[in-house]
Amino acid sequence: MPTGYSKSPLELLNSSHQSKVLKAAIFSRFVLLILSILWRTLLAPYDTSAPLNPNCLGNPSPPLPPPLLPSLGSAIENGVVWDSVYFVRIAQCGYEYEQFYAFLPLLPACIFVFSQTVFAPLVPIIGYRAVLALSGYVVCNVAFIFTAIYLYRLSVIILKDPNAALQASVLFCFNPASIFYSSIYSESLYALFSVGGCYYLLSRANNIAVLWLALSGFARSNGVLNAGYFGFQAMHQAYDAFYLKKRAFLALWILISGALRCICIFVPFISFQAYGYYNMCLGRSSDEMRPWCKARIPLLYNYIQSHYWGVGFLRYFRFKQLPNFLLASPILSLAVCSIIYYVKSRPEIVRSLGFQASVEEKSSMAVIFSSQKPQRSNDTQFSEKYSSRKQENHNLKSRKKISQGEDLAEGRTVHGSLEKLGYTSAFVLPFILQVGFMAATAFFVMHVQVIDRWQHVSCQPVRLYIGLLR
Numbered sequence: 001m002p003t004g005y006s007k008s009p010l011e012l013l014n015s016s017h018q019s020k021v022l023k024a025a026i027f028s029r030f031v032l033l034i035l036s037i038l039w040r041t042l043l044a045p046y047d048t049s050a051p052l053n054p055n056c057l058g059n060p061s062p063p064l065p066p067p068l069l070p071s072l073g074s075a076i077e078n079g080v081v082w083d084s085v086y087f088v089r090i091a092q093c094g095y096e097y098e099q100f101y102a103f104l105p106l107l108p109a110c111i112f113v114f115s116q117t118v119f120a121p122l123v124p125i126i127g128y129r130a131v132l133a134l135s136g137y138v139v140c141n142v143a144f145i146f147t148a149i150y151l152y153r154l155s156v157i158i159l160k161d162p163n164a165a166l167q168a169s170v171l172f173c174f175n176p177a178s179i180f181y182s183s184i185y186s187e188s189l190y191a192l193f194s195v196g197g198c199y200y201l202l203s204r205a206n207n208i209a210v211l212w213l214a215l216s217g218f219a220r221s222n223g224v225l226n227a228g229y230f231g232f233q234a235m236h237q238a239y240d241a242f243y244l245k246k247r248a249f250l251a252l253w254i255l256i257s258g259a260l261r262c263i264c265i266f267v268p269f270i271s272f273q274a275y276g277y278y279n280m281c282l283g284r285s286s287d288e289m290r291p292w293c294k295a296r297i298p299l300l301y302n303y304i305q306s307h308y309w310g311v312g313f314l315r316y317f318r319f320k321q322l323p324n325f326l327l328a329s330p331i332l333s334l335a336v337c338s339i340i341y342y343v344k345s346r347p348e349i350v351r352s353l354g355f356q357a358s359v360e361e362k363s364s365m366a367v368i369f370s371s372q373k374p375q376r377s378n379d380t381q382f383s384e385k386y387s388s389r390k391q392e393n394h395n396l397k398s399r400k401k402i403s404q405g406e407d408l409a410e411g412r413t414v415h416g417s418l419e420k421l422g423y424t425s426a427f428v429l430p431f432i433l434q435v436g437f438m439a440a441t442a443f444f445v446m447h448v449q450v451i452d453r454w455q456h457v458s459c460q461p462v463r464l465y466i467g468l469l470r
Contacts, residue, residue, distance in 0.1 A: 014162045019154060021169045025148035029141050030174040032182045040078060047081040053129055053220035055092035064128060080133050087111065087131050098290065101276045102304045104269070104307050106218040107186045111135045126370040136184035143188035147195055148173055154199040158431075171288075176331065190219035194226055201229055206398040210261050211288040218268040221301055226436055227262035234258020236354060242255035269301075278302040313445055328442070333453055342432050345424045350432075357426035434453040 016329035051074075054059075067073050080088050086103045091111035114129070114135035122131050122282055148169050155165030183186045197212030210230070217223030234254055242251035275298065281293035292303035305311040316324075348356045 007441060012273070014156075014166075017162050018149060019165045019177040020166060021148050021152045021173075022145065023171045024173045025145040028183055029144065032179055036079070037180070037181070045078070049082075049085050050078050050080050052085070057096045059093060064233040065124070067123075067127040068125045068128070070127065073126035074138075076130040076133050079137070080129075080184065084133075084136070087184050088136060089130065091115065091132050091136075092129065093277070095279065098280060098300075099282075099304055099308045101300050102224060102308070103109065104186065104218055104220060106215065107136070107139065107184070107189055110139045110189070111184075114139060133184065137182070140184060140188040143192040144330060145180075147188065147191045149346060150192070150199050154202065157199070157202045158425075158428060164423075171417050186219045190216050193219060197226060198229060198317060198431075201233070206230075206261070210264050214265045214268050217265055218272070221269060222438065224266050224269050224439065227265040228434065229430050230265070232257050232354075234261075239355065263279055273300050274296075298392060309447070311446055316445075316447055321448070324447065328448045328451045332439060332443060332448075335435050335451075338437050339432055339439075342428070344354055346426070349426050349429055354426045361426040406416075 083103070086100060087107050088106040088111065090100055090105070104257070109295050111132055112135075115131045116122075119131045119138075122134070126134070151172055152169040155168050156162055159165055159168075177187075181191070194207050195211045195361070197209045197216060200206075200212060201209035213223065213226040215223075216226055228250060234257070237258075238254045239252040241247050241254055277293070280300065281289055281298065284293075288293075290303075292298055292300055295303075310316070343350050347351035391456050439451065442448055
């Protein structure tokens with residue numbers, strides 16, 4: 001192998017580090033479980049809605065016999081509070097009320113599937129609602145563990161530093177919002193498909209990335225923002241094709257394919273809004289229709305957030321909400337400092353949206369955001385054919401090693417130029433833009449304390465945790 005080159009991200013992936021991340025993720029879940037049980041034993045819960053379980057409106061199920069271990073089932077159900085009540089109820093009875101449509105269907109669907117298959121034998125023992133809750137806990141915690149692993153892999157690609165990637169991933173496992181990943185909330189599934197989708201995008205597996213990022217839009221509404229990564233990819237690929245390669249039709253095709261990928265990521269959220277319109281508006285008289293049904297663009301989600309939760313521009317700016325602003329200040333400050341540091345380090349990149357990057361950075365972006373694998377040279381192919389004729393059996397393994405070595409050597413040439421830049425390189429820009437948009441939205445529009453869990457659940461952990469380390 002050639003010497004004197006930096007290692008590519010493929011070589012930087014460390015199985016020992018991934019094992020440490022896996023152990024840290026599992027250990028953090030057990031720690032949170034013990035702490036949750038301890039505090040629920042010592043303190044009375046603020047939210048007392050856990051025992052509430054009226055019959056379903058649509059198709060009330062026949063009464064089930066009492067479970068064999070009602071105390072165990074009750075202990076499991078005690079954790080079903082706040083938003084968890086909605087997710088479990090939707091899995092049990094479907095979307096009964098208008099405000100239920102604020103909670104997207106991916107998590108309830110997973111809970112329902114697990115309760116009907118894997119954990120179905122436990123229904124006579126702990127009861128059906130406890131089985132639903134148990135299914136939710138398992139889904140969310142397993143999703144979190146896989147998220148931590150994907151975050152490590154994504155961080156290695158971006159930072160070119162396995163040690164920093166390990167530190168970022170461990171910090172993610174013990175972040176201040178970690179309890180939400182172990183509760184029956186949509187954060188874990190959204191984080192898994194967002195971080196995993198970004199990893200596959202930077203690994204040049206575009207089709208898998210589209211699928212994963214689209215699924216993130218079935219978990220949380222802000223999953224539609226992940227379409228911006230493909231927009232950024234298409235923008236730079238089209239620029240390269242039109243201005244550098246002088247291939248107008250190729251640039252047009254890139255823009256069309258990029259637009260189609262973005263549409264695929266929007267489809268889950270839009271289809272869910274159409275489902276809500278079908279259930280709540282169609283077949284009703286004008287007097288029976290809700291106000292949002294008569295709007296020019298009948299968007300159910302925006303109406304629910306505004307009407308039931310008071311979400312809107314500056315609507316949360318009240319003196320009584322000052323404690324919540326203080327609660328959100330650490331993670332909000334970290335996000336802002338991370339953005340400021342990047343802007344000060346690379347002002348020309350931010351102003352030009354990455355088009356004023358250096359030649360080395362543009363080459364790296366072209367390779368990372370390309371959907372094609374590196375091609376091997378004709379000399380190498382001829383050498384392999386010649387070797388296979390002489391020692392076919394022996395060289396079968398050798399050819400595999402040669403193939404891997406060529407790909408890695410080519411990756412070293414492309415990625416090595418960015419090793420010193422790492423987290424300030426040009427292709428980190430879309431992550432920075434998403435952090436800024438989400439931080440501004442949380443501060444000015446949403447309930448600001450939600451940022452404690454919302455700002456952790458996309459691809460921005462790479463920026464946030466490395467900003468903390470720096």
